[in-house]
Amino acid sequence: MSLNITVCIKPVPDPDYYDKITIDPVKKTITRAGIPTIINPVDKNAVEAALQVKEKLGGKVVVITMAPPNAEENLRELLAMGADEAVLLTDRAFAGADTLATSYALAAGLKKSGPFDLVFTGTESADGATSQVPAQLAEWLDIPHLWNVQEFEVEDHTLKAKMSMENGYINYLVQMPALLAVKRSINKPRYTTVMGVMKAKKKPLTVLTAADLDVEPERLGLQGSPTKAGDIFTPSLARKGQQLTGETEEIVEQLIQVLRGAGLNLESLNVNEAGRE
Amino acid sequence: MTTNGAGGIWVVAEQVAGRINSVSYELLNKAQQLKNQLQKPEPVVAVILGKGAEGLEQLSNYGAEEIITVFAEELEIYQNDLYVAVLQALIEEKKPSIVLIGATAIGQDLAPMLGARLKTGVAAHCVDVRINENNQMVAVVPAFGGKVLGDILCPNTSPQMATLKPGVLGKPVPLEKPAAVVTAFDPSAVLQEDQGRIKALEIVREEQTGVPLEEAEVIVAGGWGIGSRENWDLVEELARLLGGAVGCTRPVVDEQWVQSEQQMIGTSGKSVRPKVYLAFGISGATHHLCGMKDSGLVISVNKDATAPIFEASDVRIVGDARTILTALIKRIKG
Structure with missing residues (x-):
């Protein structure tokens, strides 16, 4: 059994610095100057889950993100961790996307980057934390999914998985191809090695723009987003x-x-x- | 534009093993408030899926004027493809203008899936919702761990959807109103289309120990500054002495000083509002503060005088968490 595994990741501002975020009172934009960008913490658990499946059953792990061009650096880090290939979806047309438009672009990117048996994501991003992209991505891909997964096994083309919930869990059988959104407690992500970093330099990293994807332009970015942002403010906790x-x-x-x-x-x-x- | 049918403010009530989750009552209270803010009031409707549920009249007590029950064997345990298909069919038929769902594990999975099916917007894990002067729902959504709050609208598609975190709306209050009309929706046509791609096998309930965080009047919480698993026992002991619940921050879960991440307080954990909140060795990262900011009296102990938790505290003690915990426990035991 050789599996094609894709992991969706997101670069985010480092959560340790969120108290440094401010709002420009005139322009009403968020100022995050000087805050480093890191890989969303739980996304590393998703990559670890994918690598463990590959090590057990064989196959290939592709990491994909929709992000600004400098996300190449974050993708290289995951190639160093052990992923085989990386895909960066980057285009101004993707900007301003809510979860529905984001998952739409990601789904198009996934289809473009090859067949998949298993898709992994983290449960949520640290910055927006909507936790909505995994379910919506699975909908656009028309595959079954489970969110908040704390354990799983692959048997033939079926998954046995546990969805964690308040004070308990539910066991499911899921047919592949399928998407699993994993939670932080599922594993401990491995560290990158010097050897990994060396190898990563030679691994393929493909950059795709909207023009490379089979998409309806009006479903992308701000235009494709049914939710619209209004006023923003910082609540005082003092x-x-x-x-x-x-x-x-x-x-x-x-x-x-x-x-x-x-x-x-x-x-x-x-x-x-x-x-x- | 958003109201193109009979309208209605819907609450998807959640049941697990036949018991209704109390977030459903919080949402019904809120739905009644929204009703009063609308230019033309629309009915408040609770929809409940499952094999059956105890205490349907409670939905009525907290604000439902109509209850739509969708009961079938196949719906006993949450299975996202079936639940979403049923709700999609119902919403397309009855066209509510607003749909509210609890941001529980089930709700956080169901709501975005439903939004994608209906090609409409879902505001996630909101801390509040209201109706604006244009008769649109405005959802207040936290970002960056709660450091920023933003208004989210869904002006061009219907229904307008939002998930709300359990606990953020405060304790629900029973309302004096006539009993709701109960109608049953037959899901058999929808269930027949099940492709069988996913199958719920069993639900396992974990035994809860101690006072639940959501109900506790006193919470003793600890963070990274507690220092070790051994020291963590002091947090547990003080909570026991005060008849309170034990809360924690993300690093404590990662270090496995607590057994269950259900004890984590913050944006991705629980939202709590006890009368007294004692924070030991908690620096006060934004995502933690967001989960405890509605507490009554906040007392915090931290070595670092510049820790952000102090800004959000009523009583501040600059000192070692272990030393203060040990002395306080000794003093209470007498």
Whole structure:
């Protein structure tokens, strides 16, 4: 069994810097100057899942993204991690896309870049975090999908997979070709090695524009997006706080007063606790 | 333009193992508010899929004027292709102008799929929705972990859809109103078209231990600054002493100091609003603050005086989380 596996990834501003993001009050645009772009964290779990399938059953792993031209760097990193080929969809016509238009362009890119038995994505991106692209991509591709996958096995052309949900999970059988959106706890992504980085330089990286794809132009980008963005703002989370100071015991004494003031009955809890032990 | 049929504000009520998820009540309360903001009020309708469900009258209590039940053996366990086909058929027939869905694991899967089928827009994991002066729904959507909020509209396609995170709308309140009209929709024609590409086998419920975060009046939360799995026991112990629930941040889940990621608070975790929130060793990354900002009293302990959590706190303690936890536990135990 040799499988064609495609992984969709997204370069995102590093989540560790989100408190540095500001809004230009006049132009109403988001300012993210100086924030590094990284591969969306859970997308590395998707690549790891793909590599594990390939190692077990054989095949090829293609990584694909729709992003600005400098995303080549992020794709090279995934080629170094072990992916075989990379595809970058980049065109001004893709700009301003919501999830429906993004998944439409990605679906066209996937079809263009060859056959696929399995498609992996992460559950959500760190920046927009809509988590909507996986399901919508599967719809455009007309293949079944599962979202929030915490475990899976490939058996012939069938997947056995677990969709995680609040306080439990559901087990499914899914016919391939299929798309799985995996969650962070599914695996630990491998580190890249020096050898991997060397090899990555020679692996194919194809750049495609809208003209290379079989698409209806009105379904792309801002024009193809049914949702429209209105006003943006940064909510204030600031509270007028007081600081407790002193030696540890003094701080704890003040803290006890604060907790009592908030209506916590520490004595009764204490008694109950003692009674239980 | 958006209302080209009978209209209606729909809530897709979620049931798991026959029990209705409380996010459905939160959405129904909100749907009633939207109704009052519309230029011409439209009926609030709850749609529920499954094999059956207990307590349908609760949907009525929280705001449903009409309940559409779609009950069949095949719909007992959530299976996205069947659920989406049924909802697509219903929506195309009855043409609601607004569809609200809970941003649960099921809802976050179902809503975008439905949006793609209907070629309409879905605003994801909103913190609020309202009707503007043009009679359009405006959804307030967080981005960059909640650092930025943006208004999202869906002006040219119908229905206007949004998913809302459980807990962000606050505790639902029962409304004094007449009982809803219940109608059954027969899904057999839709189910016959099932291509069999996906099959739900079984649902497994995991036993919940301790106080659920959503219901807790006190939450003791810890972050990376707790330092080790051993120190984490102190967080658990304080929560137990205060009769509260244990919450955490992403690094704690990654380090597996907690058993379940269900304890994670933040944009991709739970939204909570306890009376008292104690944060130990939490720096206050934006995506965490977004999940706890509606808490009553926020008390935080962190070594770093410049940690962003302090800005969002009522009571600040600059100090070592372990030291304060140990001393506080000792003091409470007496």
